Amino acid sequence: MEYIIETNKVSKTFNGKKILDEISLKVKQGSVYGFLGNNGAGKSTTIRILLGLLKVDRGDVTIFGDKIAISNATYKQHIGCIIDSPVLYEHLNAAEFLQLTRLLKNLPKTEISRVLEIVGLADNKKLIISNYSLGMKQRLAIANSLMGQPRLLILDEPTNGLDPQGIIDVRNLLKNLPEQDNCTVFLSSHLLDEVEKIATDVGAIQQGKMIFQQSLSELINDAxxxxxxxxxxxxxxxxxxxxxxxxxxxxxxxxxxxxxxxxxxxxxxxxxxxxxxxxxxxxxxxxxxxxxxxxxxxxxxx
Ligand SMILES: Nc1ncnc2c1ncn2[C@@H]1O[C@H](COP(=O)(O)OP(=O)(O)OP(=O)(O)O)[C@@H](O)[C@H]1O
Ligand SMILES: [Mg+2]
The missing domain is CATH 3.30.70.100 (Alpha-Beta Plaits)
Structure with missing residues:
Protein backbone atom coordinates (compact mmCIF):
# COMPACT_ATOMS: atom_id res chain seq x y z
CA MET A 1 0.00 0.00 0.00
CA GLU A 2 1.58 3.23 -1.18
CA TYR A 3 -0.97 5.63 0.25
CA ILE A 4 -2.16 5.71 3.85
CA ILE A 5 -4.91 8.17 2.96
CA GLU A 6 -6.50 8.44 -0.47
CA THR A 7 -9.64 10.42 -1.13
CA ASN A 8 -11.38 10.31 -4.47
CA LYS A 9 -13.27 13.46 -5.51
CA VAL A 10 -14.75 14.10 -2.08
CA SER A 11 -17.42 16.81 -2.07
CA LYS A 12 -19.36 18.31 0.82
CA THR A 13 -22.07 20.96 0.88
CA PHE A 14 -23.30 22.85 3.96
CA ASN A 15 -26.60 24.73 3.69
CA GLY A 16 -26.46 24.70 -0.09
CA LYS A 17 -22.88 26.02 -0.17
CA LYS A 18 -20.16 23.79 -1.62
CA ILE A 19 -17.42 23.61 1.01
CA LEU A 20 -15.37 20.76 -0.50
CA ASP A 21 -15.31 20.35 -4.26
CA GLU A 22 -13.82 17.08 -5.52
CA ILE A 23 -10.93 16.81 -3.07
CA SER A 24 -8.50 14.03 -4.03
CA LEU A 25 -5.76 13.60 -1.46
CA LYS A 26 -2.88 11.17 -1.71
CA VAL A 27 -0.88 10.79 1.49
CA LYS A 28 2.14 8.50 1.23
CA GLN A 29 3.08 6.09 3.96
CA GLY A 30 5.85 7.53 6.17
CA SER A 31 5.32 11.10 4.97
CA VAL A 32 4.67 14.27 6.93
CA TYR A 33 1.88 15.75 4.82
CA GLY A 34 1.14 19.45 5.26
CA PHE A 35 -2.45 20.28 4.33
CA LEU A 36 -2.52 24.00 3.59
CA GLY A 37 -5.27 26.52 3.15
CA ASN A 38 -6.45 29.91 4.32
CA ASN A 39 -9.03 30.33 7.08
CA GLY A 40 -12.30 28.79 5.97
CA ALA A 41 -10.72 26.89 3.05
CA GLY A 42 -12.09 23.54 4.26
CA LYS A 43 -9.17 21.94 6.13
CA SER A 44 -11.03 21.01 9.32
CA THR A 45 -14.03 19.80 7.32
CA THR A 46 -11.71 17.45 5.39
CA ILE A 47 -10.16 16.21 8.63
CA ARG A 48 -13.57 15.54 10.14
CA ILE A 49 -14.42 13.47 7.05
CA LEU A 50 -11.17 11.48 7.36
CA LEU A 51 -12.03 10.73 10.97
CA GLY A 52 -15.54 9.61 10.08
CA LEU A 53 -17.10 12.49 12.03
CA LEU A 54 -18.81 13.83 8.90
CA LYS A 55 -20.32 12.04 5.93
CA VAL A 56 -19.33 12.93 2.39
CA ASP A 57 -21.98 13.96 -0.15
CA ARG A 58 -20.00 12.44 -2.99
CA GLY A 59 -16.69 10.64 -3.46
CA ASP A 60 -14.97 8.12 -1.23
CA VAL A 61 -12.21 7.91 1.34
CA THR A 62 -9.67 5.09 1.57
CA ILE A 63 -7.54 4.79 4.71
CA PHE A 64 -4.97 2.02 5.23
CA GLY A 65 -6.02 0.63 1.85
CA ASP A 66 -9.72 0.15 2.71
CA LYS A 67 -12.69 2.36 1.90
CA ILE A 68 -14.07 3.80 5.13
CA ALA A 69 -17.69 3.26 6.05
CA ILE A 70 -19.74 4.62 8.97
CA SER A 71 -20.69 1.02 9.83
CA ASN A 72 -17.04 -0.02 10.26
CA ALA A 73 -14.93 2.22 12.47
CA THR A 74 -12.12 -0.23 13.25
CA TYR A 75 -9.69 1.80 11.14
CA LYS A 76 -9.89 4.52 13.80
CA GLN A 77 -8.05 2.28 16.29
CA HIS A 78 -4.92 2.95 14.28
CA ILE A 79 -5.31 6.73 14.11
CA GLY A 80 -4.16 9.24 16.71
CA CYS A 81 -5.65 12.69 16.36
CA ILE A 82 -5.93 16.14 17.85
CA ILE A 83 -8.73 18.30 16.56
CA ASP A 84 -9.66 21.65 18.08
CA SER A 85 -7.87 22.40 21.37
CA PRO A 86 -6.65 19.27 23.12
CA VAL A 87 -8.67 18.28 26.18
CA LEU A 88 -6.36 17.55 29.12
CA TYR A 89 -7.33 16.92 32.75
CA GLU A 90 -5.16 19.69 34.14
CA HIS A 91 -5.40 18.69 37.83
CA LEU A 92 -3.56 15.43 37.02
CA ASN A 93 0.10 14.98 36.25
CA ALA A 94 1.16 13.69 32.83
CA ALA A 95 1.70 10.10 33.98
CA GLU A 96 -1.76 10.00 35.62
CA PHE A 97 -3.39 11.51 32.54
CA LEU A 98 -1.77 9.02 30.17
CA GLN A 99 -2.72 6.21 32.57
CA LEU A 100 -6.40 6.92 31.78
CA THR A 101 -5.75 6.42 28.07
CA ARG A 102 -3.66 3.33 28.81
CA LEU A 103 -6.53 1.74 30.74
CA LEU A 104 -9.13 2.75 28.13
CA LYS A 105 -7.07 1.24 25.34
CA ASN A 106 -5.82 -1.70 27.42
CA LEU A 107 -2.16 -1.02 26.70
CA PRO A 108 0.97 -2.20 28.56
CA LYS A 109 2.41 0.05 31.30
CA THR A 110 5.56 0.63 29.25
CA GLU A 111 3.48 2.62 26.73
CA ILE A 112 3.39 5.66 29.06
CA SER A 113 7.16 5.99 29.36
CA ARG A 114 7.54 5.26 25.64
CA VAL A 115 5.36 8.18 24.52
CA LEU A 116 6.70 10.56 27.20
CA GLU A 117 10.20 9.82 25.94
CA ILE A 118 9.20 10.55 22.33
CA VAL A 119 7.73 13.96 23.17
CA GLY A 120 10.54 14.87 25.59
CA LEU A 121 8.38 15.08 28.71
CA ALA A 122 9.79 12.12 30.66
CA ASP A 123 11.42 14.43 33.23
CA ASN A 124 8.16 16.32 33.80
CA LYS A 125 5.79 13.39 34.16
CA LYS A 126 5.06 14.16 37.84
CA LEU A 127 4.34 17.84 37.24
CA ILE A 128 0.68 18.85 37.44
CA ILE A 129 -0.50 19.64 33.90
CA SER A 130 -1.93 23.05 34.85
CA ASN A 131 1.70 24.09 35.45
CA TYR A 132 2.77 23.10 31.94
CA SER A 133 3.50 25.72 29.26
CA LEU A 134 1.22 25.72 26.20
CA GLY A 135 3.94 23.97 24.16
CA MET A 136 4.32 21.26 26.83
CA LYS A 137 0.54 20.77 26.86
CA GLN A 138 0.54 20.36 23.10
CA ARG A 139 3.38 17.83 23.31
CA LEU A 140 1.46 15.96 26.00
CA ALA A 141 -1.62 15.91 23.76
CA ILE A 142 0.56 14.46 20.99
CA ALA A 143 1.95 11.88 23.45
CA ASN A 144 -1.63 10.94 24.30
CA SER A 145 -2.51 10.51 20.65
CA LEU A 146 0.58 8.29 20.17
CA MET A 147 -0.57 5.83 22.86
CA GLY A 148 -0.90 2.40 21.24
CA GLN A 149 1.43 3.35 18.37
CA PRO A 150 -1.07 4.55 15.76
CA ARG A 151 -0.10 4.14 12.10
CA LEU A 152 -1.46 7.60 11.31
CA LEU A 153 -1.49 10.84 13.26
CA ILE A 154 -3.96 13.53 12.17
CA LEU A 155 -3.44 16.98 13.63
CA ASP A 156 -5.52 20.09 12.96
CA GLU A 157 -3.28 23.18 13.31
CA PRO A 158 -0.82 21.61 15.79
CA THR A 159 1.26 24.76 16.33
CA ASN A 160 -1.66 27.19 16.65
CA GLY A 161 -1.22 29.59 19.56
CA LEU A 162 2.25 28.37 20.53
CA ASP A 163 5.16 30.70 21.27
CA PRO A 164 8.36 30.44 19.16
CA GLN A 165 9.97 27.86 21.47
CA GLY A 166 6.75 25.81 21.59
CA ILE A 167 6.61 25.88 17.79
CA ILE A 168 10.23 24.67 17.53
CA ASP A 169 9.61 21.84 20.04
CA VAL A 170 6.47 20.61 18.28
CA ARG A 171 8.15 20.99 14.89
CA ASN A 172 11.13 18.83 15.88
CA LEU A 173 8.82 16.27 17.37
CA LEU A 174 6.57 15.96 14.31
CA LYS A 175 9.44 15.92 11.85
CA ASN A 176 11.01 12.89 13.49
CA LEU A 177 7.85 10.90 14.16
CA PRO A 178 7.73 8.83 10.95
CA GLU A 179 11.21 7.47 11.62
CA GLN A 180 10.95 7.36 15.41
CA ASP A 181 7.48 5.84 15.72
CA ASN A 182 6.80 4.44 12.25
CA CYS A 183 3.84 6.74 11.84
CA THR A 184 2.52 8.87 8.97
CA VAL A 185 1.65 12.45 9.95
CA PHE A 186 -1.15 14.46 8.33
CA LEU A 187 -1.33 18.02 9.65
CA SER A 188 -3.33 21.03 8.60
CA SER A 189 -1.95 24.52 8.85
CA HIS A 190 -2.11 27.98 7.36
CA LEU A 191 1.46 28.71 8.56
CA LEU A 192 3.38 28.16 5.34
CA ASP A 193 6.84 28.83 6.81
CA GLU A 194 6.18 26.26 9.46
CA VAL A 195 4.93 23.60 7.05
CA GLU A 196 7.97 24.20 4.85
CA LYS A 197 10.16 23.25 7.81
CA ILE A 198 8.22 20.09 8.73
CA ALA A 199 6.56 18.53 5.70
CA THR A 200 7.86 16.10 3.10
CA ASP A 201 4.67 16.51 1.04
CA VAL A 202 2.15 19.29 0.71
CA GLY A 203 -1.35 19.76 -0.60
CA ALA A 204 -3.35 22.97 -0.60
CA ILE A 205 -7.01 23.82 -0.83
CA GLN A 206 -8.56 27.13 -1.66
CA GLN A 207 -12.31 27.70 -1.47
CA GLY A 208 -12.83 23.94 -1.23
CA LYS A 209 -10.74 23.00 -4.29
CA MET A 210 -7.29 21.41 -4.37
CA ILE A 211 -4.86 23.86 -5.93
CA PHE A 212 -1.75 21.67 -5.74
CA GLN A 213 -0.42 18.47 -4.28
CA GLN A 214 3.21 17.43 -4.58
CA SER A 215 6.32 16.48 -2.69
CA LEU A 216 7.70 19.64 -1.12
CA SER A 217 11.10 19.32 -2.79
CA GLU A 218 9.52 18.86 -6.24
CA LEU A 219 7.21 21.80 -5.71
CA ILE A 220 10.06 24.11 -4.72
CA ASN A 221 12.42 22.79 -7.42
CA ASP A 222 9.80 23.00 -10.18
CA ALA A 223 8.96 26.58 -9.28
N1 LIG B 1 -21.17 22.30 10.37
C1 LIG B 1 -21.10 23.31 9.52
N2 LIG B 1 -22.21 23.93 9.06
C2 LIG B 1 -22.14 24.94 8.16
N3 LIG B 1 -20.98 25.43 7.66
C3 LIG B 1 -19.84 24.87 8.08
C4 LIG B 1 -19.84 23.79 9.04
N4 LIG B 1 -18.54 23.42 9.25
C5 LIG B 1 -17.79 24.24 8.48
N5 LIG B 1 -18.56 25.11 7.79
C6 LIG B 1 -18.08 26.12 6.82
O1 LIG B 1 -17.21 25.49 5.94
C7 LIG B 1 -16.13 26.34 5.55
C8 LIG B 1 -14.81 25.64 5.80
O2 LIG B 1 -14.63 25.51 7.20
P1 LIG B 1 -13.39 24.73 7.84
O3 LIG B 1 -13.57 24.79 9.31
O4 LIG B 1 -13.27 23.40 7.20
O5 LIG B 1 -12.19 25.66 7.37
P2 LIG B 1 -10.66 25.62 7.81
O6 LIG B 1 -9.86 25.54 6.54
O7 LIG B 1 -10.43 24.57 8.81
O8 LIG B 1 -10.46 27.08 8.42
P3 LIG B 1 -9.56 27.58 9.68
O9 LIG B 1 -8.17 27.79 9.15
O10 LIG B 1 -10.21 28.87 10.05
O11 LIG B 1 -9.63 26.54 10.75
C9 LIG B 1 -16.33 27.62 6.36
O12 LIG B 1 -16.94 28.56 5.52
C10 LIG B 1 -17.24 27.21 7.48
O13 LIG B 1 -18.04 28.28 7.88
MG1 LIG C 1 -9.83 24.62 10.81
Whole structure:
Protein backbone atom coordinates (compact mmCIF):
# COMPACT_ATOMS: atom_id res chain seq x y z
CA MET A 1 0.00 0.00 0.00
CA GLU A 2 1.58 3.23 -1.18
CA TYR A 3 -0.97 5.63 0.25
CA ILE A 4 -2.16 5.71 3.85
CA ILE A 5 -4.91 8.17 2.96
CA GLU A 6 -6.50 8.44 -0.47
CA THR A 7 -9.64 10.42 -1.13
CA ASN A 8 -11.38 10.31 -4.47
CA LYS A 9 -13.27 13.46 -5.51
CA VAL A 10 -14.75 14.10 -2.08
CA SER A 11 -17.42 16.81 -2.07
CA LYS A 12 -19.36 18.31 0.82
CA THR A 13 -22.07 20.96 0.88
CA PHE A 14 -23.30 22.85 3.96
CA ASN A 15 -26.60 24.73 3.69
CA GLY A 16 -26.46 24.70 -0.09
CA LYS A 17 -22.88 26.02 -0.17
CA LYS A 18 -20.16 23.79 -1.62
CA ILE A 19 -17.42 23.61 1.01
CA LEU A 20 -15.37 20.76 -0.50
CA ASP A 21 -15.31 20.35 -4.26
CA GLU A 22 -13.82 17.08 -5.52
CA ILE A 23 -10.93 16.81 -3.07
CA SER A 24 -8.50 14.03 -4.03
CA LEU A 25 -5.76 13.60 -1.46
CA LYS A 26 -2.88 11.17 -1.71
CA VAL A 27 -0.88 10.79 1.49
CA LYS A 28 2.14 8.50 1.23
CA GLN A 29 3.08 6.09 3.96
CA GLY A 30 5.85 7.53 6.17
CA SER A 31 5.32 11.10 4.97
CA VAL A 32 4.67 14.27 6.93
CA TYR A 33 1.88 15.75 4.82
CA GLY A 34 1.14 19.45 5.26
CA PHE A 35 -2.45 20.28 4.33
CA LEU A 36 -2.52 24.00 3.59
CA GLY A 37 -5.27 26.52 3.15
CA ASN A 38 -6.45 29.91 4.32
CA ASN A 39 -9.03 30.33 7.08
CA GLY A 40 -12.30 28.79 5.97
CA ALA A 41 -10.72 26.89 3.05
CA GLY A 42 -12.09 23.54 4.26
CA LYS A 43 -9.17 21.94 6.13
CA SER A 44 -11.03 21.01 9.32
CA THR A 45 -14.03 19.80 7.32
CA THR A 46 -11.71 17.45 5.39
CA ILE A 47 -10.16 16.21 8.63
CA ARG A 48 -13.57 15.54 10.14
CA ILE A 49 -14.42 13.47 7.05
CA LEU A 50 -11.17 11.48 7.36
CA LEU A 51 -12.03 10.73 10.97
CA GLY A 52 -15.54 9.61 10.08
CA LEU A 53 -17.10 12.49 12.03
CA LEU A 54 -18.81 13.83 8.90
CA LYS A 55 -20.32 12.04 5.93
CA VAL A 56 -19.33 12.93 2.39
CA ASP A 57 -21.98 13.96 -0.15
CA ARG A 58 -20.00 12.44 -2.99
CA GLY A 59 -16.69 10.64 -3.46
CA ASP A 60 -14.97 8.12 -1.23
CA VAL A 61 -12.21 7.91 1.34
CA THR A 62 -9.67 5.09 1.57
CA ILE A 63 -7.54 4.79 4.71
CA PHE A 64 -4.97 2.02 5.23
CA GLY A 65 -6.02 0.63 1.85
CA ASP A 66 -9.72 0.15 2.71
CA LYS A 67 -12.69 2.36 1.90
CA ILE A 68 -14.07 3.80 5.13
CA ALA A 69 -17.69 3.26 6.05
CA ILE A 70 -19.74 4.62 8.97
CA SER A 71 -20.69 1.02 9.83
CA ASN A 72 -17.04 -0.02 10.26
CA ALA A 73 -14.93 2.22 12.47
CA THR A 74 -12.12 -0.23 13.25
CA TYR A 75 -9.69 1.80 11.14
CA LYS A 76 -9.89 4.52 13.80
CA GLN A 77 -8.05 2.28 16.29
CA HIS A 78 -4.92 2.95 14.28
CA ILE A 79 -5.31 6.73 14.11
CA GLY A 80 -4.16 9.24 16.71
CA CYS A 81 -5.65 12.69 16.36
CA ILE A 82 -5.93 16.14 17.85
CA ILE A 83 -8.73 18.30 16.56
CA ASP A 84 -9.66 21.65 18.08
CA SER A 85 -7.87 22.40 21.37
CA PRO A 86 -6.65 19.27 23.12
CA VAL A 87 -8.67 18.28 26.18
CA LEU A 88 -6.36 17.55 29.12
CA TYR A 89 -7.33 16.92 32.75
CA GLU A 90 -5.16 19.69 34.14
CA HIS A 91 -5.40 18.69 37.83
CA LEU A 92 -3.56 15.43 37.02
CA ASN A 93 0.10 14.98 36.25
CA ALA A 94 1.16 13.69 32.83
CA ALA A 95 1.70 10.10 33.98
CA GLU A 96 -1.76 10.00 35.62
CA PHE A 97 -3.39 11.51 32.54
CA LEU A 98 -1.77 9.02 30.17
CA GLN A 99 -2.72 6.21 32.57
CA LEU A 100 -6.40 6.92 31.78
CA THR A 101 -5.75 6.42 28.07
CA ARG A 102 -3.66 3.33 28.81
CA LEU A 103 -6.53 1.74 30.74
CA LEU A 104 -9.13 2.75 28.13
CA LYS A 105 -7.07 1.24 25.34
CA ASN A 106 -5.82 -1.70 27.42
CA LEU A 107 -2.16 -1.02 26.70
CA PRO A 108 0.97 -2.20 28.56
CA LYS A 109 2.41 0.05 31.30
CA THR A 110 5.56 0.63 29.25
CA GLU A 111 3.48 2.62 26.73
CA ILE A 112 3.39 5.66 29.06
CA SER A 113 7.16 5.99 29.36
CA ARG A 114 7.54 5.26 25.64
CA VAL A 115 5.36 8.18 24.52
CA LEU A 116 6.70 10.56 27.20
CA GLU A 117 10.20 9.82 25.94
CA ILE A 118 9.20 10.55 22.33
CA VAL A 119 7.73 13.96 23.17
CA GLY A 120 10.54 14.87 25.59
CA LEU A 121 8.38 15.08 28.71
CA ALA A 122 9.79 12.12 30.66
CA ASP A 123 11.42 14.43 33.23
CA ASN A 124 8.16 16.32 33.80
CA LYS A 125 5.79 13.39 34.16
CA LYS A 126 5.06 14.16 37.84
CA LEU A 127 4.34 17.84 37.24
CA ILE A 128 0.68 18.85 37.44
CA ILE A 129 -0.50 19.64 33.90
CA SER A 130 -1.93 23.05 34.85
CA ASN A 131 1.70 24.09 35.45
CA TYR A 132 2.77 23.10 31.94
CA SER A 133 3.50 25.72 29.26
CA LEU A 134 1.22 25.72 26.20
CA GLY A 135 3.94 23.97 24.16
CA MET A 136 4.32 21.26 26.83
CA LYS A 137 0.54 20.77 26.86
CA GLN A 138 0.54 20.36 23.10
CA ARG A 139 3.38 17.83 23.31
CA LEU A 140 1.46 15.96 26.00
CA ALA A 141 -1.62 15.91 23.76
CA ILE A 142 0.56 14.46 20.99
CA ALA A 143 1.95 11.88 23.45
CA ASN A 144 -1.63 10.94 24.30
CA SER A 145 -2.51 10.51 20.65
CA LEU A 146 0.58 8.29 20.17
CA MET A 147 -0.57 5.83 22.86
CA GLY A 148 -0.90 2.40 21.24
CA GLN A 149 1.43 3.35 18.37
CA PRO A 150 -1.07 4.55 15.76
CA ARG A 151 -0.10 4.14 12.10
CA LEU A 152 -1.46 7.60 11.31
CA LEU A 153 -1.49 10.84 13.26
CA ILE A 154 -3.96 13.53 12.17
CA LEU A 155 -3.44 16.98 13.63
CA ASP A 156 -5.52 20.09 12.96
CA GLU A 157 -3.28 23.18 13.31
CA PRO A 158 -0.82 21.61 15.79
CA THR A 159 1.26 24.76 16.33
CA ASN A 160 -1.66 27.19 16.65
CA GLY A 161 -1.22 29.59 19.56
CA LEU A 162 2.25 28.37 20.53
CA ASP A 163 5.16 30.70 21.27
CA PRO A 164 8.36 30.44 19.16
CA GLN A 165 9.97 27.86 21.47
CA GLY A 166 6.75 25.81 21.59
CA ILE A 167 6.61 25.88 17.79
CA ILE A 168 10.23 24.67 17.53
CA ASP A 169 9.61 21.84 20.04
CA VAL A 170 6.47 20.61 18.28
CA ARG A 171 8.15 20.99 14.89
CA ASN A 172 11.13 18.83 15.88
CA LEU A 173 8.82 16.27 17.37
CA LEU A 174 6.57 15.96 14.31
CA LYS A 175 9.44 15.92 11.85
CA ASN A 176 11.01 12.89 13.49
CA LEU A 177 7.85 10.90 14.16
CA PRO A 178 7.73 8.83 10.95
CA GLU A 179 11.21 7.47 11.62
CA GLN A 180 10.95 7.36 15.41
CA ASP A 181 7.48 5.84 15.72
CA ASN A 182 6.80 4.44 12.25
CA CYS A 183 3.84 6.74 11.84
CA THR A 184 2.52 8.87 8.97
CA VAL A 185 1.65 12.45 9.95
CA PHE A 186 -1.15 14.46 8.33
CA LEU A 187 -1.33 18.02 9.65
CA SER A 188 -3.33 21.03 8.60
CA SER A 189 -1.95 24.52 8.85
CA HIS A 190 -2.11 27.98 7.36
CA LEU A 191 1.46 28.71 8.56
CA LEU A 192 3.38 28.16 5.34
CA ASP A 193 6.84 28.83 6.81
CA GLU A 194 6.18 26.26 9.46
CA VAL A 195 4.93 23.60 7.05
CA GLU A 196 7.97 24.20 4.85
CA LYS A 197 10.16 23.25 7.81
CA ILE A 198 8.22 20.09 8.73
CA ALA A 199 6.56 18.53 5.70
CA THR A 200 7.86 16.10 3.10
CA ASP A 201 4.67 16.51 1.04
CA VAL A 202 2.15 19.29 0.71
CA GLY A 203 -1.35 19.76 -0.60
CA ALA A 204 -3.35 22.97 -0.60
CA ILE A 205 -7.01 23.82 -0.83
CA GLN A 206 -8.56 27.13 -1.66
CA GLN A 207 -12.31 27.70 -1.47
CA GLY A 208 -12.83 23.94 -1.23
CA LYS A 209 -10.74 23.00 -4.29
CA MET A 210 -7.29 21.41 -4.37
CA ILE A 211 -4.86 23.86 -5.93
CA PHE A 212 -1.75 21.67 -5.74
CA GLN A 213 -0.42 18.47 -4.28
CA GLN A 214 3.21 17.43 -4.58
CA SER A 215 6.32 16.48 -2.69
CA LEU A 216 7.70 19.64 -1.12
CA SER A 217 11.10 19.32 -2.79
CA GLU A 218 9.52 18.86 -6.24
CA LEU A 219 7.21 21.80 -5.71
CA ILE A 220 10.06 24.11 -4.72
CA ASN A 221 12.42 22.79 -7.42
CA ASP A 222 9.80 23.00 -10.18
CA ALA A 223 8.96 26.58 -9.28
CA UNK A 224 11.08 29.12 -11.12
CA UNK A 225 13.65 30.85 -8.90
CA UNK A 226 16.02 33.81 -9.31
CA UNK A 227 19.68 33.79 -10.35
CA UNK A 228 21.71 36.77 -9.10
CA UNK A 229 25.03 37.35 -10.81
CA UNK A 230 27.96 39.66 -10.14
CA UNK A 231 29.74 40.04 -13.47
CA UNK A 232 31.73 42.28 -15.77
CA UNK A 233 29.82 43.78 -18.73
CA UNK A 234 26.25 43.65 -17.36
CA UNK A 235 24.84 45.48 -20.41
CA UNK A 236 26.36 42.97 -22.82
CA UNK A 237 25.07 40.13 -20.59
CA UNK A 238 21.60 41.67 -20.61
CA UNK A 239 21.49 41.74 -24.41
CA UNK A 240 22.77 38.17 -24.67
CA UNK A 241 20.35 36.78 -22.12
CA UNK A 242 17.31 38.69 -23.42
CA UNK A 243 18.08 37.32 -26.89
CA UNK A 244 17.87 33.83 -25.33
CA UNK A 245 14.44 34.62 -23.89
CA UNK A 246 15.33 35.31 -20.23
CA UNK A 247 13.70 38.12 -18.30
CA UNK A 248 16.08 40.09 -16.11
CA UNK A 249 16.93 43.21 -14.16
CA UNK A 250 20.15 45.20 -13.90
CA UNK A 251 20.66 46.21 -10.27
CA UNK A 252 24.00 48.04 -10.55
CA UNK A 253 26.93 48.25 -12.90
CA UNK A 254 28.03 44.78 -11.84
CA UNK A 255 24.84 43.03 -10.64
CA UNK A 256 22.10 41.43 -12.69
CA UNK A 257 19.26 39.15 -11.65
CA UNK A 258 17.51 36.68 -13.92
CA UNK A 259 13.98 36.30 -12.66
CA UNK A 260 11.97 33.12 -13.25
CA UNK A 261 14.67 30.64 -14.17
CA UNK A 262 14.81 26.89 -13.59
CA UNK A 263 17.77 25.74 -11.52
CA UNK A 264 18.99 23.34 -14.22
CA UNK A 265 19.35 26.25 -16.69
CA UNK A 266 21.93 28.06 -14.52
CA UNK A 267 25.01 26.21 -15.91
CA UNK A 268 24.07 27.15 -19.50
CA UNK A 269 23.77 30.81 -18.43
CA UNK A 270 27.25 30.61 -16.91
CA UNK A 271 28.59 29.00 -20.08
CA UNK A 272 27.02 31.67 -22.31
CA UNK A 273 28.62 34.46 -20.28
CA UNK A 274 32.04 32.81 -20.17
CA UNK A 275 31.93 32.13 -23.93
CA UNK A 276 31.42 35.87 -24.41
CA UNK A 277 34.39 36.79 -22.19
CA UNK A 278 32.21 38.04 -19.36
CA UNK A 279 33.74 37.26 -15.98
CA UNK A 280 31.57 35.91 -13.17
CA UNK A 281 32.56 36.94 -9.64
CA UNK A 282 29.53 35.58 -7.84
CA UNK A 283 26.46 33.53 -8.74
CA UNK A 284 23.58 32.71 -6.40
CA UNK A 285 20.39 30.79 -7.17
CA UNK A 286 17.45 31.39 -4.87
CA UNK A 287 14.61 28.87 -4.96
CA UNK A 288 11.01 29.93 -4.38
CA UNK A 289 9.58 29.50 -0.89
CA UNK A 290 6.45 27.51 -0.21
CA UNK A 291 4.71 30.82 0.44
CA UNK A 292 5.62 32.10 -3.04
CA UNK A 293 4.41 28.82 -4.60
CA UNK A 294 1.14 29.05 -2.68
CA UNK A 295 0.60 32.63 -3.80
CA UNK A 296 1.30 31.74 -7.41
CA UNK A 297 -1.25 28.89 -7.43
CA UNK A 298 -3.71 31.05 -5.52
CA UNK A 299 -3.51 33.81 -8.13
CA UNK A 300 -4.08 31.26 -10.89
CA UNK A 301 -7.33 30.20 -9.19
CA UNK A 302 -8.65 33.71 -8.50
N1 LIG B 1 -21.17 22.30 10.37
C1 LIG B 1 -21.10 23.31 9.52
N2 LIG B 1 -22.21 23.93 9.06
C2 LIG B 1 -22.14 24.94 8.16
N3 LIG B 1 -20.98 25.43 7.66
C3 LIG B 1 -19.84 24.87 8.08
C4 LIG B 1 -19.84 23.79 9.04
N4 LIG B 1 -18.54 23.42 9.25
C5 LIG B 1 -17.79 24.24 8.48
N5 LIG B 1 -18.56 25.11 7.79
C6 LIG B 1 -18.08 26.12 6.82
O1 LIG B 1 -17.21 25.49 5.94
C7 LIG B 1 -16.13 26.34 5.55
C8 LIG B 1 -14.81 25.64 5.80
O2 LIG B 1 -14.63 25.51 7.20
P1 LIG B 1 -13.39 24.73 7.84
O3 LIG B 1 -13.57 24.79 9.31
O4 LIG B 1 -13.27 23.40 7.20
O5 LIG B 1 -12.19 25.66 7.37
P2 LIG B 1 -10.66 25.62 7.81
O6 LIG B 1 -9.86 25.54 6.54
O7 LIG B 1 -10.43 24.57 8.81
O8 LIG B 1 -10.46 27.08 8.42
P3 LIG B 1 -9.56 27.58 9.68
O9 LIG B 1 -8.17 27.79 9.15
O10 LIG B 1 -10.21 28.87 10.05
O11 LIG B 1 -9.63 26.54 10.75
C9 LIG B 1 -16.33 27.62 6.36
O12 LIG B 1 -16.94 28.56 5.52
C10 LIG B 1 -17.24 27.21 7.48
O13 LIG B 1 -18.04 28.28 7.88
MG1 LIG C 1 -9.83 24.62 10.81
Missing amino acids: LGCLSLEITEPKLALDLLVSKGFSLDIQSNSQITITNIEKQHCPSVHQLLINNNIEIFQSRYQARSLEQCFQKFNQQVN
